[in-house]
Amino acid sequence: MRAMVLKVNGILLCILFLMAGYVPASAQETIVAVADRWMPYNGRAGSSEEGYAVEILRAIFEPMGHRVEYREMPWKRAIEDVLAGKADILIGSLKSDNSKYLFPKETLGKDLMCFYTNRPDWKFIGPESLAGVRIGLVKGYIYREWVLERLRLSPHQFHIMHGDEPVVRLLGMLKDNRIQVMPGNKAVVEYYVKTLGLEKDVHLAGCFTDTKEKYLYFALSPAQPERSKALGASLDKGISLMRKTGQLNHLLIKYGLKDWVRLRK
Template structure:
C-alpha cells in the first residue's frame, strides 16, 4: 500500500506541469495577468488544464518575443494565435473564437475601406509580428513607407495615440480588441471604417519544440468539448460580453 501511494505521488509529479503561456496584451482574449478578468482564453486555459493537475503561468510580453520563446521551447503556449502567425506550432482541433481584421479611423475621416489598394494612399499603423492574412501581410512587407509597425505590450495604445494626433490615418486591428481598448481609454473619437474578408479562427497554440505540447492540445480539445457541454464555456465568455462561436 505504501508503495502504491508513493508511486501515485511520483506519477502525479511527473504528469503535473506548470504550463507557461506568453502573449502580448490583447484584451478581451488575454489581458492583465493580475486582473480578476485576465482574458477569456486565459480562463479557458485554466479551466481545461488545471483539472488535469497542471498549473498555468501566464505573463505578457511583446508578440514577436512570445512567438520566438515558444518556438524555441522556452515557454509552452501562446494565446490569440491565427494559424498564419505560427504555422509550425502545435494547434488543437478546437479553436477558441472567431475574429476579423478591422480598419479604424478618426471620427472626422471620410475614408472607408473598399480594397487593399485603398490603403496605399494613407499612413497605416500595424503591430510588428501580427499576421493579417497572406495578401495584406505581403502588402505591408512591400510598402514600408505606408505601413508603420510598432512592438511592445502597449503597441495598440501607442497606435491609437498616433491616430488621434494625426500621425497616422488608419489602424488595422481586431474589432473586439479595439472596442475593448477604446472603452478602457474612454475614447469615443475613433470609428470602424471597414472589415477585411471573413472572420478567422483563433487558437491557443503550443511549442513545436516540446513533446508535452501534444498532450496539452489533447487536453484542450477534450476540455473545450466538456466546457461547452456543461455550460461553463458560455459562462466564461459572458464575463467578457461574448458568446459561443458555435
C-alpha cells in the same frame, strides 16, 4: 453566484476527465502560456480579468492539478519563447501556411479583421482603399497577405509598432493623427476603444471579408511535440466539456461575448 457556478463546473470538468480515463500530462506540472496584452483574450496577469483565453486554460488545467503560469511579454518575444520551448502555449495565433506550431482542433473564436480610422470620411472598401493613408501595424502579428504586399511595396506608408501594449499605443497614434488607419481584430480594437474612451476619436471604417473564415488558436510549442500533442488533446477535450456543461458560456458572458461556435452556425 457566478464564482460558485464556475467552481462547481470546474470540479465537474475534472470529474469528467477522470471518468474518461484521460490524463494528458504528468501531475502537478507547470504549463507556461505567453502573449502580449490583447483583451478580451488575455489581459493583465494576476488580475480579476486575465482574459477569457487565460481563464479557459486555468479552468481546464488547474482542476487537474497543474499550475498555469501566464506571462505577459512583447509578441515577438512570446513567439520566440514558444518556438524555443521556453513556453508551452502562445495565446491567440492564426494558422499560416508556414506555421511551425502544433494546434489543437478547438479554436478561440473568429478573427475578423476590421479597419479603424480617425477620419470619419474614410471608408474601407477593399485593398485599394489603403492608398494615400499612413497605416499602423504590430511587429510579428499575422496580417492578410495583401496587407503585407502593400507593406513590401510601400514601406514608407507604414508605422510598425514594437514592445508592450502595441494596440493601445497604436490607438494613441491614431488619436494624435500620427497614423490614419489601423487594421485589427474587431473584438480587441473595440474593447480598447471603449475602455480608453476613444469612441469619438476612432471610427470603424469597414471590415475585410475573407473567402474562408479565419480563427484564432492556442499555438503549441514545436520544441516538445509529444508534450504539445498531450496539451492540445487536453484543450480539445476541455473546451468541448466546458461548452457542454455551460462553463464556457458563463465565462464568455463575463467579457460580454458569445460562444463563437453558435455564431458560426
